[in-house]
Amino acid sequence: MNAINQLSAKLPNPVRRLADFAYNYWWSWTPERISLFSSIDPGLWQQCNHNPVSLLNKVSHDRLWQIAEDPKYLTRLEKLAAQLDHYLSAEGTWASREVPEVSGDHPVAYFCIEFGVHESLPIYCGGLGVLAGDYLKSASDLGMPAVGVGLLYKQGYFQQKLNRSGWQEANYVDNDIENLPLLAVCNEFGQPITVKVAIGKRSVKARVWKTQLGRSTLYLLDSDLMENDERDRELTGHLYNGDPAVQLGQAMLLGIGGVRALQALGIEPVLYHLNEVHPAFALLEIARQAREETGLEFEQLQQVVRDRARFTTHTPVPFGNTFPASDISEALAAYMQNTGVSSSQILALGQLGKEDDQFSLTRMALRLTQLANGVSERHGHTSRQLWRDLYPQQPVEAVPISHITNGVHVRSWVAPLIGDLFDKYVGPEWAQSLTRADQWKRVETIPNAQLWHRHSILKARLIAYTRDRILQSRLARGEAQDDINAVARLLDPNILTVGVARRFSVYKRSDLLFRDLHHLTQIVAHPKRPVQIIFAGKAHPDDDGGKRIIQRIMEWSRHPDLRDRIAFIENYDLYTSKLMVQGVDLWLSTARRTLEASGIGGQKVALNGGLNLGVLDGWWCEGYRPGINGWAIGDAAIASLGNTPESDSYAQDAQDARDAEVIYNLLERDIARLYYKRDHSGISPGWLRMMKASISSIAPFFNTDRMVAQYVDQQYFPHTDVKTEPVAALVS
Ligand SMILES: *Cc1c(COP(=O)(O)O)cnc(C)c1O
Numbered sequence: 085m086n087a088i089n090q091l092s093a094k095l096p097n098p099v100r101r102l103a104d105f106a107y108n109y110w111w112s113w114t115p116e117r118i119s120l121f122s123s124i125d126p127g128l129w130q131q132c133n134h135n136p137v138s139l140l141n142k143v144s145h146d147r148l149w150q151i152a153e154d155p156k157y158l159t160r161l162e163k164l165a166a167q168l169d170h171y172l173s174a175e176g177t178w179a180s181r182e183v184p185e186v187s188g189d190h191p192v193a194y195f196c197i198e199f200g201v202h203e204s205l206p207i208y209c210g211g212l213g214v215l216a217g218d219y220l221k222s223a224s225d226l227g228m229p230a231v232g233v234g235l236l237y238k239q240g241y242f243q244q245k246l247n248r249s250g251w252q253e254a255n256y257v258d259n260d261i262e263n264l265p266l267l268a269v270c271n272e273f274g275q276p277i278t279v280k281v282a283i284g285k286r287s288v289k290a291r292v293w294k295t296q297l298g299r300s301t302l303y304l305l306d307s308d309l310m311e312n313d314e315r316d317r318e319l320t321g322h323l324y325n326g327d328p329a330v331q332l333g334q335a336m337l338l339g340i341g342g343v344r345a346l347q348a349l350g351i352e353p354v355l356y357h358l359n360e361v362h363p364a365f366a367l368l369e370i371a372r373q374a375r376e377e378t379g380l381e382f383e384q385l386q387q388v389v390r391d392r393a394r395f396t397t398h399t400p401v402p403f404g405n406t407f408p409a410s411d412i413s414e415a416l417a418a419y420m421q422n423t424g425v426s427s428s429q430i431l432a433l434g435q436l437g438k439e440d441d442q443f444s445l446t447r448m449a450l451r452l453t454q455l456a457n458g459v460s461e462r463h464g465h466t467s468r469q470l471w472r473d474l475y476p477q478q479p480v481e482a483v484p485i486s487h488i489t490n491g492v493h494v495r496s497w498v499a500p501l502i503g504d505l506f507d508k509y510v511g512p513e514w515a516q517s518l519t520r521a522d523q524w525k526r527v528e529t530i531p532n533a534q535l536w537h538r539h540s541i542l543k544a545r546l547i548a549y550t551r552d553r554i555l556q557s558r559l560a561r562g563e564a565q566d567d568i569n570a571v572a573r574l575l576d577p578n579i580l581t582v583g584v585a586r587r588f589s590v591y592k593r594s595d596l597l598f599r600d601l602h603h604l605t606q607i608v609a610h611p612k613r614p615v616q617i618i619f620a621g622k623a624h625p626d627d628d629g630g631k632r633i634i635q636r637i638m639e640w641s642r643h644p645d646l647r648d649r650i651a652f653i654e655n656y657d658l659y660t661s662k663l664m665v666q667g668v669d670l671w672l673s674t675a676r677r678t679l680e681a682s683g684i685g686g687q688k689v690a691l692n693g694g695l696n697l698g699v700l701d702g703w704w705c706e707g708y709r710p711g712i713n714g715w716a717i718g719d720a721a722i723a724s725l726g727n728t729p730e731s732d733s734y735a736q737d738a739q740d741a742r743d744a745e746v747i748y749n750l751l752e753r754d755i756a757r758l759y760y761k762r763d764h765s766g767i768s769p770g771w772l773r774m775m776k777a778s779i780s781s782i783a784p785f786f787n788t789d790r791m792v793a794q795y796v797d798q799q800y801f802p803h804t805d806v807k808t809e810p811v812a813a814l815v816s
Pocket residue numbers: 209210211212214585586587656657658661662682683684685686688
């Protein structure tokens with residue numbers, strides 16, 4: 085009996101189907117999502133971090149019987165259950181028409197070191213994982229069979245706490261795996277399926293779990309088994325471990341173990357897609373399996389791999405994902421035995437030349453995949469420059485790295501309150517055919533007062549949430565009563581609200597606003613046109629530069645002139661992110677040019693009617709319409725120091741000063757003026773015009789339906805022509 089059946093057996097008969105929802109994250113992107121679980125017990129729902137399995141296991145039997153006897157709840161559940169069944173069995177989907185070669189037996193296998201599916205499944209850190217989760221959701225909606233392959237981290241990333249001096253502390257907390265919406269993957273005899281990978285001299289065993297995202301299955305490897313030694317159990321301990329030996333072990337487990345797990349499950353992927361380079365060792369395992377089947381030689385095997393694998397690069401810098409060559413040959417020695425391939429042949433794949441003592445996973449991935457891509461037009465360009473030395477015969481434009489710009493899973497990120505306006509004014513089918521630009525023109529017809537009102541509700545919700553979180557943090561830190569009372573004055577729903585939520589790292593410059601404290605204070609405390617700012621984000625535990633930025637923001641947020649207008653929410657996660665992107669008026673992004681490969685936070689904001697103020701880099705180079713949907717910091721020109729973040733601190737400082745000045749000027753002269761220019765009914769028609777333009781110019785392109793369709797067309801099957809726009813098989 086699997087975990088779904090066990091849970092279902094515990095539930096009163098009329099609500100048994102709740103177990104199916106609990107184990108399929110489809111619920112998290114249906115418009116009904118708010119009430120299905122939360123109405124069972126709102127407080128417990130929050131305590132459980134919106135994890136339905138945990139909720140249903142913990143809620144009292146009496147309460148379950150109450151809902152089981154509530155005709156309204158049952159009607160709703162019945163309707164949703166019919167929708168889920170319909171969704172899961174829909175035939176004639178977009179993908180089945182366009183790419184029949186992808187099937188349940190031959191899905192696309194999408195490998196990634198992290199997956200951001202939902203806040204209740206803490207196995208993600210940031211944008212890379214969110215992209216991977218959103219990809220699987222759109223693949224499901226479009227009917228394209230896809231399986232994700234990742235690692236199940238016992239502790240996820242880390243929990244961020246800021247101490248009294250504003251310094252970030254990282255806490256590693258064990259996930260309650262028994263209560264996560266995961267199923268142990270078993271064979272026909274009910275035995276857990278396991279895989280083994282030789283890492284160095286050790287044989288590491290991993291078991292396989294799975295969770296459902298609609299029709300997409302996400303498989304997760306877990307090495308926390310008694311049979312493994314302590315060090316190997318740590319391989320799935322937490323994400324982005326700073327120890328290179330762990331990183332290498334994780335990469336081997338994910339890549340090699342992942343391909344083996346699919347084989348053990350009888351899944352023969354039509355293609356393997358590596359989302360960023362961590363799973364690159366999968367390419368060796370694909371070659372090894374092909375050799376067993378065909379007996380081909382190394383040269384020909386490489387071609388087989390190239391035909392079957394695709395690679396998306398996300399790094400905008402040449403360093404990183406590199407290991408000493410000697411570590412690689414040692415780690416791979418046992419694995420490579422009896423494969424007929426020598427250590428030097430393997431090393432050559434990741435080295436620039438024989439003299440190179442470093443092995444770059446990205447070089448190996450580029451050499452073993454025919455089609456590779458960056459994640460925005462600008463990043464495609466940057467990547468061709470970065471890796472041109474791999475293709476010495478070719479001019480830089482011919483370097484075979486194209487681009488597919490990242491998007492977001494709109495149905496997950498649009499606030500239901502806003503989606504409901506789309507239903508009414510854009511049309512009942514808007515969510516099925518996101519890429520139809522013409523339908524989005526109808527956003528114009530949403531009555532101003534309604535859009536303003538709904539946005540105000542979302543903003544008020546964000547502010548209430550922020551106050552609550554900050555109150556909790558201050559209490560936990562044992563702050564002075566004065567500071568605790570001050571939470572009551574923190575933030576005001578009537579004030580122009582800016583959101584800054586990023587990983588904190590020096591190049592992201594999230595403290596740029598504070599360069600001129602005097603100027604910032606004038607803007608923030610303007611008597612008629614005040615501004616307030618909400619920050620959130622973690623710094624990598626080894627990144628003291630990033631931690632210092634957080635500390636300074638915390639310090640400034642206590643400054644008497646700023647303290648009611650600046651808030652930092654601890655422990656940024658998918659839930660905080662959702663509230664922020666749905667509630668802010670303006671999203672600020674300030675990373676140094678060319679270092680933002682794409683960025684997707686600003687896309688989520690735009691879908692909800694927020695505006696962007698950002699450096700022209702990554703996706704914003706493509707999304708920005710001057711005077712229409714937001715503002716740009718400087719122009720798109722790449723300063724010569726773009727790629728070498730630490731090289732020229734003098735020039736960098738000058739650039740930072742210029743960019744800060746631009747932000748101040750835009751904020752006070754353009755942005756705040758427009759926001760506060762109210763008509764007789766108290767709303768700003770100019771701002772609303774831009775809110776609508778933000779939605780209608782960004783939603784049709786910056787979504788993962790378009791992105792998945794483009795992967796299919798451009799990377800997966802470049803020789804077959806995809807003829808139609810992607811259509812999601814939803815049920816309305
Ligand atoms: C969207 C998201 C990100 C990535 O946002 P960027 O703008 O690309 O940096 C990171 N973390 C969380 C929790 C998110 O929801």
